[in-house]
Amino acid sequence: MNYSYFPGCCHHTSAREYDLSTRLVCKNLGINLTDVPDWSCCGSTAAHSTSRLLALALSARNLALAEETGLDVTAACAACYQRLALARHELSGDGDLMKKVNKITGKKYRGDIKVKSILDVVHESAGDQLETMAVKPLKGLKVACYYGCLLVRPGEISADDPENPRKMDIIMEKLGARTVEWGYKTECCGASLAVSNEDIVIQLVEKIIRNAVLAGANSIVTACPLCHFNLDVRQFKINRNLGTGYRLPVFYFTQLMGVALGLNFADIGVYSHFVNPTKLLRSIG
Amino acid sequence: METVSLNGLMESRDFTDRVCRESGQPAGNCYQCGKCTAGCPLAGTMDIPPNRVMRMVQLGLKDRLLNSQTIWICAFCSTCTVRCPRGLDPARVMESLRIMARREGTALKGRGKKVHIFNDNFLDSVKRFGRMFELGTMVGYNLKCGTPFKDGDTGLIMFLQGKLKFLPEKPREMDEISRIFEEVQRMEAEQK
Ligand code: SF4
Ligand code: SF4
Numbered sequence: 001m002n003y004s005y006f007p008g009c010c011h012h013t014s015a016r017e018y019d020l021s022t023r024l025v026c027k028n029l030g031i032n033l034t035d036v037p038d039w040s041c042c043g044s045t046a047a048h049s050t051s052r053l054l055a056l057a058l059s060a061r062n063l064a065l066a067e068e069t070g071l072d073v074t075a076a077c078a079a080c081y082q083r084l085a086l087a088r089h090e091l092s093g094d095g096d097l098m099k100k101v102n103k104i105t106g107k108k109y110r111g112d113i114k115v116k117s118i119l120d121v122v123h124e125s126a127g128d129q130l131e132t133m134a135v136k137p138l139k140g141l142k143v144a145c146y147y148g149c150l151l152v153r154p155g156e157i158s159a160d161d162p163e164n165p166r167k168m169d170i171i172m173e174k175l176g177a178r179t180v181e182w183g184y185k186t187e188c189c190g191a192s193l194a195v196s197n198e199d200i201v202i203q204l205v206e207k208i209i210r211n212a213v214l215a216g217a218n219s220i221v222t223a224c225p226l227c228h229f230n231l232d233v234r235q236f237k238i239n240r241n242l243g244t245g246y247r248l249p250v251f252y253f254t255q256l257m258g259v260a261l262g263l264n265f266a267d268i269g270v271y272s273h274f275v276n277p278t279k280l281l282r283s284i285g
Numbered sequence: 286m287e288t289v290s291l292n293g294l295m296e297s298r299d300f301t302d303r304v305c306r307e308s309g310q311p312a313g314n315c316y317q318c319g320k321c322t323a324g325c326p327l328a329g330t331m332d333i334p335p336n337r338v339m340r341m342v343q344l345g346l347k348d349r350l351l352n353s354q355t356i357w358i359c360a361f362c363s364t365c366t367v368r369c370p371r372g373l374d375p376a377r378v379m380e381s382l383r384i385m386a387r388r389e390g391t392a393l394k395g396r397g398k399k400v401h402i403f404n405d406n407f408l409d410s411v412k413r414f415g416r417m418f419e420l421g422t423m424v425g426y427n428l429k430c431g432t433p434f435k436d437g438d439t440g441l442i443m444f445l446q447g448k449l450k451f452l453p454e455k456p457r458e459m460d461e462i463s464r465i466f467e468e469v470q471r472m473e474a475e476q477k
Contacts, residue, residue: 009417012454040415040456045361046407049383049400052307054469058411061461104468106461153363154374162367188326188362196399200330200358 001125003116004066005033006084008077008225009041015077015225017269021254022076022118024268028133028261029126036066036073042083045192056097057104059087063115064107072114074121076254078224079191082150085115085157117151117159119223119253123167130174135262137176140283143256144180144217145169146208148227149188162186168221168253175260182215184208189230198237205230206238209246219280220250228252233274249277259284297345304342308381314371315339321365321375330396331355335365335375342378351389356382357397414453415462 043058190201258268
């Protein structure tokens with residue numbers, strides 16, 4: 001399987017371990033990723049809250065560059081995925097808008113290639129090989145799979161069921177982990193409000209963590225850098241501000257896949273989280 | 286939550302039409318079931334809940350809407366959108382209202398102002414570097430908000446994990462990025 005890969009602006013900073021583990025896991029699964037040449041920011045929330053044309057054009061530039069490679073494009077970051085997929089959806093359905101946006105970017109985007117989230121790509125191509133590939137099954141892990149918003153909503157671009165997504169659960173189960181049933185799978189973590197209005201996000205995230213714990217989880221798995229940052233690093237502020245004592249490790253799903261595939265922990269960045277998962281990982285198998 | 290006076294119904298038909306057009310949402314189809322508000326994770330912190338925003342759009346209550354905190358607090362999580370029994374997309378309506386508030390130069394305060402500063406700072410980074418430069422964006426935001434040391438603790442955590450980059454990474458064709466910003470500005474000025 002060959003895809004062009006959109007790394008996203010956080011790929012060397014806050015989401016470095018997501019990028020590292022994604023690349024390594026894909027390599028092991030026989031999924032070839034080629035970076036979108038000369039990619040730039042997808043525009044994220046800031047652009048679509050400011051100007052519809054700006055949001056579409058920033059994404060369309062990347063879609064055009066990806067299209068030149070002839071490969072469908074995938075993004076690991078849920079926010080990048082949503083922006084690219086929504087731009088594709090809107091532009092493909094509106095020829096005039098497509099022309100207008102191409103005039104802005106100076107590129108010839110046609111809408112030929114598909115946009116897929118890395119969760120979708122991995123879920124699709126991993127299939128049955130996962131059970132046999134798990135050299136270190138994730139026994140003892142009880143994971144709460146957290147999908148958040150951007151991966152599954154709105155419906156036009158949903159990488160999975162918007163109310164009860166299962167793809168991450170299926171992958172985790174195949175790798176030997178137990179998944180918990182819980183009601184906060186797709187509840188919003190507040191995303192970038194965390195920077196501007198942290199008090200709101202602390203409340204939202206506390207509810208998510210609390211419900212994962214109540215459901216019996218000993219870790220959370222995500223597929224989004226914004227969610228990861230909010231759930232992991234903000235546990236520290238939640239504990240400080242609300243007097244709680246949460247220590248729930250939060251992983252990217254690709255990291256736990258890497259653990260099960262026997263990859264080197266340091267290579268997939270499992271030690272670069274705020275909540276240290278060493279003890280939990282030692283208990284596996 | 287405040288009470289909305291429905292005296293002087295239909296303040297601005299023109300506004301209603303514009304929101305419907307720009308968001309692509311026939312807001313008139315909303316029958317006020319309240320499902321959007323019931324599922325909205327942020328309804329508790331909004332000054333106007335989502336279903337009421339929809340009603341106020343129907344009534345053309347422009348000033349109240351463009352000055353609301355709600356339109357900035359909305360995180361575009363689209364929970365409302367996937368659940369609306371009328372197939373409406375309230376998240377899209379919120380987005381259009383945010384864009385309009387900016388275009389009209391609405392003076393922002395409170396939470397909305399902070400979101401706006403964050404967005405501006407983010408886009409400024411994209412304009413200058415073609416990508417969002419995390420450290421620069423955070424520091425710039427905190428300086429503009431007058432809270433230079435906010436997030437110092439999270440910043441320190443990131444630094445210790447080797448996750449802070451002190452220099453931005455740029456795409457090669459920066460002129461293509463500048464072109465996008467310039468062209469959008471030009472086209473939008475023409476539309477006015
Ligand atoms: S869910 Fe839809 S129909 Fe119901 S109040 Fe909200 S926008 Fe209106
Ligand atoms: S998109 Fe906005 S209004 Fe709709 S549920 Fe999410 S936060 Fe609430």
